[in-house]
Amino acid sequence: MSEAESYDHPDVVLCPGGPMLLRGDHVVQDSDGVAHRTTRPVSAVCRCGKSQTKPWCDGTHQVLPAKLRPA
Numbered sequence: 672m673s674e675a676e677s678y679d680h681p682d683v684v685l686c687p688g689g690p691m692l693l694r695g696d697h698v699v700q701d702s703d704g705v706a707h708r709t710t711r712p713v714s715a716v717c718r719c720g721k722s723q724t725k726p727w728c729d730g731t732h733q734v735l736p737a738k739l740r741p742a
């Protein structure tokens with residue numbers, strides 16, 4: 672894959688006000704040290720801290736006031 676192609680399809684995308692998207696296979700370690708393997712082509716990792724399915728985003732960030740959403 673060329674550098675230009677990798678910029679078109681980044682492995683990690685930080686969504687303004689929302690989750691971090693991971694493309695491909697990853698293992699995410701949560702704050703308790705538990706490892707979670709991705710199971711989808713694209714996985715959303717919670718960045719707001721309010722998800723009930725951490726480390727994954729469950730959409731809760733969408734109902735938070737703007738000041739509580741991740742940058």
Ligand code: FES
Nearest residue numbers: 717718719728732
């Ligand atoms: S970023 Fe979506 S629930 Fe936290």
